[in-house]
Amino acid sequence: MLQKPSAVDRDLRVDAERNRGRILDAARVVFSEQGLQAPMIAVARRAGVGIATLFRRFPTRDDLITAVFADKMQAYAHVVEVGLADPDPWHGFCRCVETICQMQADDRGFTDVLTVVFPSAAAFEAERNRAAARFTELIEKAKATGKLRDDFVHQDMIMVLMANAGVLAATTEAAQETWRRLVAYLIQSFTAEAAAPLPPPATPEEVTESLVRRSGAQAEA
Amino acid sequence: MLQKPSAVDRDLRVDAERNRGRILDAARVVFSEQGLQAPMIAVARRAGVGIATLFRRFPTRDDLITAVFADKMQAYAHVVEVGLADPDPWHGFCRCVETICQMQADDRGFTDVLTVVFPSAAAFEAERNRAAARFTELIEKAKATGKLRDDFVHQDMIMVLMANAGVLAATTEAAQETWRRLVAYLIQSFTAEAAAPLPPPATPEEVTESLVRRSGAQAEA
């Protein structure tokens, strides 16, 4: 569904469309290897097009990022659906957390995408929100089984993504499996048996509010 | 101890020494607020000196960083000593983890310092290693009480630092307490009761090997 070009990209000339595809492919690789801040020229070169072509098609970096990761964001939402479909919600929950963290480990760019908001990309953010809503359902189902601790909230999943991102960013090849251990530790602490008092979570609004923005206001640091 | 200038900085002229101090003070603030990659010019301006002065005194960024954080690294090691002195090793262990993570939350620059190795700063790294060795002792004592799970290894503490760094990097004011919840979750999963099988940790060598290097080979990304 939703495959034919919408108003935005009303039939590009075939060669232009082909270049667009090449850019997307190149960016996928470059972002995955170097992260989201990779120089645009690197993408253009890999795609075998001029920089102008890249900029003409994707005026801002965010346009490129959201186009590149649209499918991964969809895959991300799909992982939640799969977890929800699991007859054992706790098992589904765990698989879901693990799979998503695996996706981060597989793609440094995606890791960043998950902890950054792109206010200008409505469709993209809608997908993220859809996944979030479904994940919240999964949380409730998992709690109902008595396996997931009662005070777990959706914000905690985002926290996991951020923590995992930190481990992935700090470890290179030599210890690249470290993230698995982190996730295993965390999942164990999410079990009802482990439950002991926790500091209160931020509200969902605060978390969203808090996520690094993208739009030029980037890292005004 | 070790207060008089060693061979390296054999008596600077008083004005030069004063400027050196100003630079250090300025850098402390700037790194804390903006992270380690803050422009050198920002430090110089804040210190009220010319860039040349900064570069003359600290030829590389790492020289400045290690000078700035020498005391924090010492404080870091001290926190471990305090933990070790606690009559209840498990309590000492928990306080130690919490306090160090608090130090990260308080200083974005220090957060980075903890997950990066500075091969050129021997004294600095020596302090880090000393802390690591002492922390390993603390781990053993805590295990002996039966509170800390048996499969906990020193590398896990580094993992905590990296994870915490990720949360801190991704959250701004709005959800700035999120890290506390992460740490609480993790500590709960470090208790012996919570213990369930984990993926194997990387070896200490792998972790060190893996930590992002600093020396120009920085982020060749």
Place this chain on the structure above:
DNA sequence: CAGCAAGTGGAGAAGTGATTCCACTTGTCT
């Protein structure tokens, strides 16, 4: 197959940050 809008590549303008150079100032020592 001509005509032209669509599309292209790459040079260059502009911004940012690191690092060097050097003419000028200032402690310090006698």
Place this chain on the structure above:
DNA sequence: AGACAAGTGGAATCACTTCTCCACTTGCTG
């Protein structure tokens, strides 16, 4: 006080990116 090594600031240079402009192709349509 005079001499001079030590120290200083900032302009200049270099490296790197983003982003624009424009002269030159190339699909597409009649």
